[in-house]
Structures are given as structure tokens and as C-alpha cells.
Amino acid sequence: MSMMIIDILSWLLIIAGSFSMIVGGVGVLRLPDVYTRMHAASITDTLGAGTIIAGLILQAGISLIAAKLLLILIFIFFTSPAASFALAHAALSSGVEPILDSDLRSDEEKEKSP
Amino acid sequence: MGNRFIHSISLGAVLFAVWLVLSGHYTLLITTLGVISCAVVVSIMQRMDLIDQEGHPIHLTWRAFTYIPWLIIEIIKANIDVLKLILAPSLPVTPTLLRVKASQTSDLGQVIYANSITLTPGTISVDVANGEILVHALTRSGAEDLMGGEMDRRVTRMVGEDK
Amino acid sequence: MFAAAAAALLITMILALIRAIMGPSIYDRIVAVNMFGTKIVLMIAVLGFLMGRPDFMDIALVYALINFVGTIAVLKVFKYGDLGRAHDDEEPL
Structure with missing residues (x-):
């Protein structure tokens, strides 16, 4: 009985993960610029990878495989923000202009930034 | 000195745990080789002077156990918000750039804060300088949530700089 | 059911690939390729279960490592044209 509950729970998690993966992929196509696309990519890296x-x-x-999977998950959770940060930083410093609805930085900074 | 010794032991233990997970062979000879290789890595790191609070922050271990579950719940909530945004036909995004103050004094605290911001979908940290983090947020409301500063307070409490 | 997860991953990979081909800037392509890499890691893990070969987890782990280092290396080469250069003198944005 408890085996069946675990089974159902794991299928639910995998389905939720698959769904958020596809939505993230759609987001990467739909969103307007690099920075917003990065948000969509980060969905697939956090919720998608985490739930799957x-x-x-x-x-x-409980086995060695589970420990290895946990290691993969921890590794993804540590590296994906570092990669996102490096990407966003490189894009902004090389002058890729973000599409902005509102800019809450101070005025002098807006002039200074590329 | 004693502090460094504890760090070395703890680092060696973590390395050996990873080795055990990855190896899957537990005969005497191979396990001995694993212990030796972990000891060699620790001694090389000692010679390179890489063993310190920043590289291997064991002093955060217990407080991290209260921070990480909170962070995971925040990540799930933010994920659902961004999923709804992407699926909405009109695509109601309002991208915002803002600066938030990082009240942590140590580099380690600021890195943890910036990484937590990036790990939460809907906000990405773009630059860290002078105790402030430049953040790109997908929506105006996400930006305002971040400006409320709850994550900042929690990270500061976790790294133990809230006095 | 593992097949369904694998199919979802494949669809996501195709979407990422379309973005990588469309561009328009180099950073869009790097975002897409980085995302593609994470999907490959998950794909290898799911395939390991699908085909009953748990050894695939080791490959997935190694691919996760390579993917991260690869993204950073591509960014650095693109920005500085050199993998060996240090850049401590960078101005804040």
C-alpha cells in the first residue's frame, strides 16, 4: 500500500516536472529579450529539474542511485545561479539593452549604464 | 590553528562521503585507496591555503537547515507565478531593473544572497558591488517583493551577522 | 511513464534548440545551450531508468559538471577572447 502511494507521488512529481519543463521551453521562445528568457530557463533548472x-x-x-541523483540535484542548484549570473553580467556589461517596463535605478546610473 | 584542523577533518569527511557515493566498490584495497586520495586532496588544499571559513563554511551548517527549506518554498511559489505569466496569452511581463541593499558584511553572505535571488525564478542578480545587488526582475510586483527585504534578513540571520 | 518524461524533455530540448538557432544575440544562444545542457543531464538520468541501466547516473553527473564549465568557458572566451586572462580590474555596472 505504502509502495503504491510512493509510486503515485513520484509519477505526480515527474508529470509536474515535465509540464514545467515544457512551459519553460515555451517561455524561452515567447519572452521578448535575453534577460526575460533567462527567467524561463531558470524555471526548467529549478522546478523542472527538482521535481523530476x-x-x-x-x-x-533508498540506494546508491538515489544518493547520486541527489548529488546531481545539489550540483545543478549550485551551478545554475552561477551560470545565470555570469550570463546576465556578461550581457549587460557588453551593452545588451534590457527591455524595461520600469527602471527603479537612480537617474545618473541609467545614463552611466550602457 | 585548531579551527583549521577542524576544517581539514570536515573537508576530508565530505570528500570521502562523495567518494563512497560515486565509487560503489567497498573492498578493503579500493577503500584504502579512496582514503589516501582524499587525504592527498586535503593536503594539497592546505598547501594552497584554500581551507578557510569561505571555502568550506561548516559554521553555517545548522542554520542552513532552517534557511534551505524556506528557500525551497519561496522557489516553488515564485515558479508558479512565472509559469502563470508565461502561459497567460497576453504575456503580462513588466521587466524591472532595481538595486537592492545587501546588508551582509562578508563576501560569503553576499554571494549566498545573490545566488538565492538568482535561484528564485523571476529575479536574476546581474551585478554585485559596494554592498548592493543589481537585480533584473520579470515583473514589477516581484521586484517589490524583493525590496521588502525578507530574504535579505533571513540570509543575514543565517550567516550570523544580525547583531 | 518514464517515456512520457523523456518525451517532455525532448520537446523542451527542441524548443531550446529553436531559440538557439533563432538567436538573435549570442547571449540568447548561450542561454538556450545552457538550458539544453541541463535537459541532457536529466535526459540521461531518465534514460537510465527507462532502459534499466543505473550506471547512467555517473554519466549524468559528469555531464552536469562539464555543462557548467563549458558555459562559463564559452562566456569567457566570447568576452575576453582568452581563457587565461584574469580580470580583477573590472568596473561595476
Whole structure:
């Protein structure tokens, strides 16, 4: 019985992960500029990867495979913000202008920035 | 000195745990080789003077256990918001650039804060300088949430600089 | 059901690939390629379960490492034209 609950839970997690993956992919196509696309990519890196790997861990049970999957998840969670930061920083410093609805920085900064 | 010793032991233990997970062979010879290789790595890191509070922050371990669950819940909430935004037919995004103050004094605290901001979908940190973080937010309301400063307070409490 | 997850991952990878081909700027392409890489890591893990070969987890782990280093390396080469240069003198934005 408890096996079945774990099974159902893991399928639900994997389906939620697959759904958020596809939505993230759609977002990367739909959103207007680099910075907003990065938000869509970060969905697939956090919720998508997190739920799919959690579902796989539930399928694997307590074993070496589960530990390795956990290691992959931790690694993705540590590196994806670093990669996003490097990308956004490189894009802004090389003068890719973000499309902005409102800019809450001070005026002198707006003139200074590319 | 004693502090450094504790860091070395803890680093060696973490390395050996990772080795055990990745190896999957537990005969005496191979495990001994694993212990030796971990010891070599720790001694090389000691010679390179890389063992310190920043590289291996064991003093945060216990407080991280209260911060990380909160962060995961925040990430899930922010994810659902961004999912709704993307699926809305009119695509109601209002991209915003803003500066938030990072009240942490140490580099480690600021890195944790900036990474937490980036890990939460809807906000990406673009630049860290002079105790401030330049953030790109997908929506105006996300930017205002961040300016409320709850994450900042929690990170500051976690790195133990709230006195 | 693992097949469904693999199919969803494939669809996402195709969407990312379209963005990588469309561009328009180099950064759009790097975002897409970085995302593609994370999807490959998950794809290898799911395929390991699908085909009953748990050894694939090691490959997924190594691919996660390579993907991160690769993204950073491409960014650095594109920005500085050199992998060896240090850049401590950068001005804040």
C-alpha cells in the first residue's frame, strides 16, 4: 500500500516536472529579450529539474542511485545561479539593452549604464 | 590553528562521503585507496591555503537547515507565478531593473544572497558591488517583493551577522 | 511513464534548440545551450531508468559538471577572447 502511494507521488512529481519543463521551453521562445528568457530557463533548472529528480529518487528508493541523483540535484542548484549570473553580467556589461517596463535605478546610473 | 584542523577533518569527511557515493566498490584495497586520495586532496588544499571559513563554511551548517527549506518554498511559489505569466496569452511581463541593499558584511553572505535571488525564478542578480545587488526582475510586483527585504534578513540571520 | 518524461524533455530540448538557432544575440544562444545542457543531464538520468541501466547516473553527473564549465568557458572566451586572462580590474555596472 505504502509502495503504491510512493509510486503515485513520484509519477505526480515527474508529470509536474515535465509540464514545467515544457512551459519553460515555451517561455524561452515567447519572452521578448535575453534577460526575460533567462527567467524561463531558470524555471526548467529549478522546478523542472527538482521535481523530476525528486520523482526519480522516489522510484529508486533508498540506494546508491538515489544518493547520486541527489548529488546531481545539489550540483545543478549550485551551478545554475552561477551560470545565470555570469550570463546576465556578461550581457549587460557588453551593452545588451534590457527591455524595461520600469527602471527603479537612480537617474545618473541609467545614463552611466550602457 | 585548531579551527583549521577542524576544517581539514570536515573537508576530508565530505570528500570521502562523495567518494563512497560515486565509487560503489567497498573492498578493503579500493577503500584504502579512496582514503589516501582524499587525504592527498586535503593536503594539497592546505598547501594552497584554500581551507578557510569561505571555502568550506561548516559554521553555517545548522542554520542552513532552517534557511534551505524556506528557500525551497519561496522557489516553488515564485515558479508558479512565472509559469502563470508565461502561459497567460497576453504575456503580462513588466521587466524591472532595481538595486537592492545587501546588508551582509562578508563576501560569503553576499554571494549566498545573490545566488538565492538568482535561484528564485523571476529575479536574476546581474551585478554585485559596494554592498548592493543589481537585480533584473520579470515583473514589477516581484521586484517589490524583493525590496521588502525578507530574504535579505533571513540570509543575514543565517550567516550570523544580525547583531 | 518514464517515456512520457523523456518525451517532455525532448520537446523542451527542441524548443531550446529553436531559440538557439533563432538567436538573435549570442547571449540568447548561450542561454538556450545552457538550458539544453541541463535537459541532457536529466535526459540521461531518465534514460537510465527507462532502459534499466543505473550506471547512467555517473554519466549524468559528469555531464552536469562539464555543462557548467563549458558555459562559463564559452562566456569567457566570447568576452575576453582568452581563457587565461584574469580580470580583477573590472568596473561595476
